[in-house]
Amino acid sequence: MIRSRLGIMMFLQFFIWGGWFVTLGTFMANNLEATGGEIGMAFSTQSWGAIIAPFIIGLIADRYFNAERILGVLHLAGAVLMFGLYTSTDFSTFYPLVLAYMVLYMPTLALVNSVSFRQMEDPGREFARIRVWGTIGWIVAGLMISFVFSWDSTAAIEAGLLRYTFLMCAIASLALGLYSFTLPATPPVAGGGGLREMLGLDALTLLKDRNYAVFFMASVLICIPLAFYYQNANPFLAEIGVENPTGKMTLGQISEVLFMLLLPVFIQRFGIKITLLIGMLAWAVRYVLFAFGNADDGIILLLIGIALHGVCYDFFFVSGQIYTDQRAGERFKSAAQGMITLATYGVGMLIGFWVAGQITERFVMADGHDWQGIWLFPACFALGVLVLFAFMFRGKR
Template identity: 55%
Template sequence: MMFLEFFIWGIWFVTMGTYLVKNLHATGVQNATAYATQALGAIIAPTFIGLIADKYFSAQKVLAVLHIIGAILMYCASKATDFSNFYIFLLLYMLIYMPTLALVNTVSFKQMLNPNKEFPLVRVFGTIGWIIAGLLIGWLGWEQSGSLVLTFTTAAVASLILGLLAFSLPDTPPAKRGQKISLGDVFGLEALGLLKKRSFLVFFLASLSICIPLAFYYNFTNPFLNEIGVKKAAAIQSIAQFSELAFMIAMPFLLIKFGIKKILAMGMLGWGVRYILFAFGNAEAGYWMLLGGIIVHGICYDFFFVAGQIYTDNLAGEHYKNAAQSLITLATYGVGMFIGYTVSGPIVDHYQTSASIHNWQNIWLIPAGIAVVVLILFLLLFKDKAPANNSGTDSIAPISA
């Protein structure tokens, strides 16, 4: 289940930007608009899960139905001949895919006696699924042959398989059947009181802000690598997931050694370093810089987002734990990413020098600058000195690869 869940996402998401540019002749703004469907899905997902899946239907059945519908939508997207039609199918798909990320976790946790120890061993297969997707694209040469449309048909087939498989998963009945659930519960609004704490407020705003440069990575790295002549770019990008996996395993030890503030700061610094390496790297003598920008993904993602989940878990306490995590997810994967996708498209179009050439150095220096500014403000304003503890290790379950 976990392998297919993230294989489905990874097989098309990484290379979609390249597909849109080469096959549908999309602009930078259109490219960013397509990726923004992820953020819209993240905003809608809590409503779907909180008001429907948690209250009325078993999680595995909802998961099955969503993935079967998703298979149909993804196949339709593969047949779209212009961006407008493609976008409609993609938007509908992401609105129903994003809730499945929470559903696979729900199904997993329900079957485990000790989720703290057992879940990471299951979740790692999601990362493996993402890695295999990238390696498959590179091995089959879909980027070089102009066959990236096959990524969407492959996702459709995998989604259908997971949809059918989900019916055979152990029963996971709705956890809040018969209970009254408000929108405040769904979006974690009861945790807003935590914003009165200066440390959490600074962390909250930094989390939202750092997602703006993050969006540049997701929607333009693959087009960038292909444009400058990197071979099998999707396969090369899968190195990022190996890095993510390694640092995720090391996270509990690193938190004890460095403390939460230094770990969060290193995560933000990682984004600045990544984009500087991209800005000055190339497919020849500067190839090592491109690899460095990809390898640093483990620090960029785990040191901020995973560590941030742990920090939120420890600070919120038992009563507000779920609400606080929902609030952070809404701010980052929802609002923050949506802003990032919205601003990145016009910037990339502004630095387009010809029909298929961009001034990538200027493009990458902009998110690098944003990350550095966020880092400086965080270091100046974040004063929390409470040591990280092990009570939050159950939060090591990032939403996406």
């Protein structure tokens, strides 16, 4: 019973995120007439949320309130802001709302984990079976947008129907906000995690290790290619005429689940360095496929590029979390995860979205974008990070 209730929570949590974030760039470009730089600003609100989230969790949630109650309050407030995004008609009113929303949403990612962990006897074995419902929620949101409502078809985008994704997510956020108050009580832990631990400051000593410092630098740099995918993949597919682009992009989440199962085998068989290198190589390969694919005879290249998301994300970011956990030891486990999350989803992605916005704006043409030029930039960048990492990182098997 508890597992089912937590599964519903996870489903709604990631249904909300996947229901508007994937198509954000397409909506802004076509309905708000936003520039590449402005779209980059909107996507970077995720990073600002990731940077601010530890202050909300470390200073408020962990000390004074039940996790499920603050989760409910944040999602109810998020429903109001999401409805505001649905009614926005220009960037000047849209941006403050999306910034406020992400500042409230990003802390909920840690809160749903806290609620889940506190109800489990063996989180190591049980959590994956709960968390997978979040990925399913993201997939269902994309399939609904493309195959149920067809909001991302060319005609629908021109008619402004993509705006309804925000209304759909406002309803889901309202539902999760109310549902959160029915979840098992998750009172604050005595003393809380502490802001210093949440920010990962206690784990800075890990950077004295040469190999970990190289990995840390590569993690921040590889976020630049990652930002290109989040920001540009959906607008790219929609602009070149791919049918049901949002639904097709759910191939990435499906592959993420499959490659997650293969990840332990790769780490054990080939070691952490080779696994990380495979992840970085996948980023370069996928963007080359995007650069030379098209909506007609080259559609298979695009689909393979989308399906590589599981390798790109799992083999670098998830294996990087495992590597961080291993290097940190018992004393700095939580702090180390806080540090790497802040560095990647905070600082790294903030830089990445800015770069992606500038590059995208540079390749604007009269009838759209020079997508080949746009995609070759992160492909070369990822390859450069791979070469530096290969020569500088001397990890053992």
